[in-house]
Amino acid sequence: MEVENLAEQLCLEVRELSLGTSGEIERICGAPTSLRFLRDFVLPNKPCIITGAIDHWPALTSWTNSYLRASLWNQRVSVHSTPNGLADAVVDVDQLHCTTHLTSNGSLARGNESFSVQEEGYPVRGLCCPLDGQKSTTIDMHEARNTHILSAHGCEGDKGPCKFCAPGQRIYLIDPLQEKNLHYISKQEGHDDVMLLECNCRDLKSSSLDIHLKGQKKLSKDAVEIHDEESSLMTGLPIDTAHGLCRKEGSQQQAFFATAYVEHVPFPEALDMILHSSIGSGVAYAQEQNSCFLTEYSALSADADTHIPWATEAFGCLPEAVNLWIGNEKAVTSFHKDHYENLYAVIAGEKHFTLLPPTDIHRLYIKEYPCAHYEKCEGKFVIEQEKPVKFIPWASVDPYPPAELLSEARFKFPKYFNGPKPFTCTLQAGEILYLPSLWFHHVRQSPDLEGRTIALNFWYDMQFDIKYAYHNFLESLIVKL
Incomplete structure (x- = not known):
């Protein structure tokens, strides 16, 4: 109990000292200098939204569905599918x-x-x-x-x-x-x-x-x-x-962690799968976290920068990966953290982020879940548990449960629902979110008039320094509670 109280105190103190208590994320008009970005946001591990920094990208106006089909007509791309839109998720x-x-x-x-x-x-x-x-x-x-x-x-x-x-x-x-x-x-x-x-x-x-x-x-x-x-x-x-x-x-876990079914199809087919996604029959999400913008989607690389110059200077390196994401409102990303400094740029539609700093790890009820993955059999989704059996630590909290389950969620996860406000923002086309390393994030999306949401994100290596050591120490304490 003493550790829990100290964790709660840490959660409040970091807001009072650095992040603020409103749950709002600071906005910057125009590209910042690398010095300001490093000093005001990277070093304090603080998110921000940058507007007007990618207005010169042709992708913002040219990436219509017809343009994408024509540019990628014979390119096979990775599509991640689930029956419910929840890939890499615990239910x-x-x-x-x-x-x-x-x-x-x-x-x-x-x-x-x-x-x-x-x-x-x-x-x-x-x-x-x-x-x-x-x-x-x-x-x-x-x-x-x-x-x-x-x-x-x-x-x-x-x-x-x-x-x-x-x-x-x-x-x-x-x-x-x-x-x-x-x-x-x-x-x-x-x-x-x-x-x-x-x-x-x-x-x-x-x-x-x-x-x-x-x-x-x-x-x-x-x-x-x-x-x-x-x-x-x-x-x-x-x-x-x-x-x-x-x-x-010895565990009381009541859920599994499952990853999506992955297939490689021609882009026009992938786009049709996304546009016709439905809960039950399947929700498709075109993405692959291996710098797919420079591989599968290299035909589009002239339409957007392959790095963010002021971020590259601040971090002292080029991004390790540049990933393209195409989906619709049915695809949801569960709470998780990445060991990267993330610059997330929206090209079409909107992205809705819910963020928690690393100090809030105790509020997410991290537990170990058995791993599984989706397959398809005769056109239907089936799920297979990983063999040999392995477990992965993952956040248990869904911040937006169905209305009929909200009271139950509040009862099960009081530290999340009764704690300080999470940081939330809606990222529109042409805007960039700086998502600091180790921040937990949950992502929803809204499509544009053509029925899709498109984003590019740039993963820069994080510094495995004293902050990383402190976070690991905090995580080890919380997991033992």
């Missing part, structure tokens, strides 16, 4: 109950969209739960290879039991009957196959559980073993029986 299992459920034929549904299911681990032969008022619903996942079965435990008053494999691949077993559910685990003798059967209490009154698995096998009531929330389900990865999550030993 809390409790935040998904109201948006997704399993359909009676075993596919994942949200609205009118469906997904397939795939995880790493044990093959699943069948999974059953009460759904939409039915006593049982058979979900045949026989074709899902390397699937890991995760138990859920529901009780009266819960929103419903759930089965979860990773962020974005939201697999929920909604129980509209709101009665206590029991979960049955069965392992076929001599096999690693695991069956999870979830039935309403009333089903126990029948002589057998009327559940048919692939091959028309019926599992009788006497053939199953009942496990409560205190039970250990199976060997292998530890299982959180309360929420059905693969988790690190």
Whole structure:
């Protein structure tokens, strides 16, 4: 508790001494001198917005959709896709109950969209739960290879039991009957196959559980073993029986960290994917963090500077990477930090930034999450857990949860929602944001009249100096809380 209090004090003190308490970011008209930029912003690790510094870029007026199609008509580019617009993101299992459920034929549904299911681990032969008022619903996942079965435990008053494999691949077993559910685990003798059967209490009154698995096998009531929330389900990865999550030993994590499905397609096709993105069927984002502006998009390099002269002089080096980003309002970037000094320039549309200084790390509830990634199978998104299993520390906070989940988010993350104002800004076309190294940032976007948001960012190497050492020390303290 003492460390938490000291962290709160540090959070307030840095605002009083340097950053201000209004949550506003200072604006500069015109390109600053390298000396002013270094003295007033880089050394104090303080963000700013620069207007009028890139008005000479042809990209601001020439990058229409037709121009981009013509310039890149035969160029293959990297497209990162997810079913929900959340790439490199963590989704809390409790935040998904109201948006997704399993359909009676075993596919994942949200609205009118469906997904397939795939995880790493044990093959699943069948999974059953009460759904939409039915006593049982058979979900045949026989074709899902390397699937890991995760138990859920529901009780009266819960929103419903759930089965979860990773962020974005939201697999929920909604129980509209709101009665206590029991979960049955069965392992076929001599096999690693695991069956999870979830039935309403009333089903126990029948002589057998009327559940048919692939091959028309019926599992009788006497053939199953009942496990409560205190039970250990199976060997292998530890299982959180309360929420059905693969988790690190001793951890209470209830979510996964997932990266996007990446494909390389001709630019005109990539642009169409972006313009027709929709939650459920897929949200596309053209980007690759390997200086793609100078590689995949080199045909456009004459339309914008490949470095920011006054920043290059201040940092004493050219940027390590220049990245191009093309997306729409459905693509959202979760809270994270970069080990770069970042100059972020908007070409079309708007970017909406929510920023926290490195001293606010305790407010983001950094936890370690199991890693996973999206794949596509027969045109549908599936998600695979990384193998061997590995974990990554990531921020748990979504600063803009759906309205129906806001009160829950405030309860779970009081340090964020009840703390000092985050720094926020909207960056319009022709403006640059200086985003200092190690600052946490969450990014949303609004498209222009042509339906896209375009930005260039310049990553300059940060100095791994005493500030970096202090931040690592603070982070190590916070993680141990």
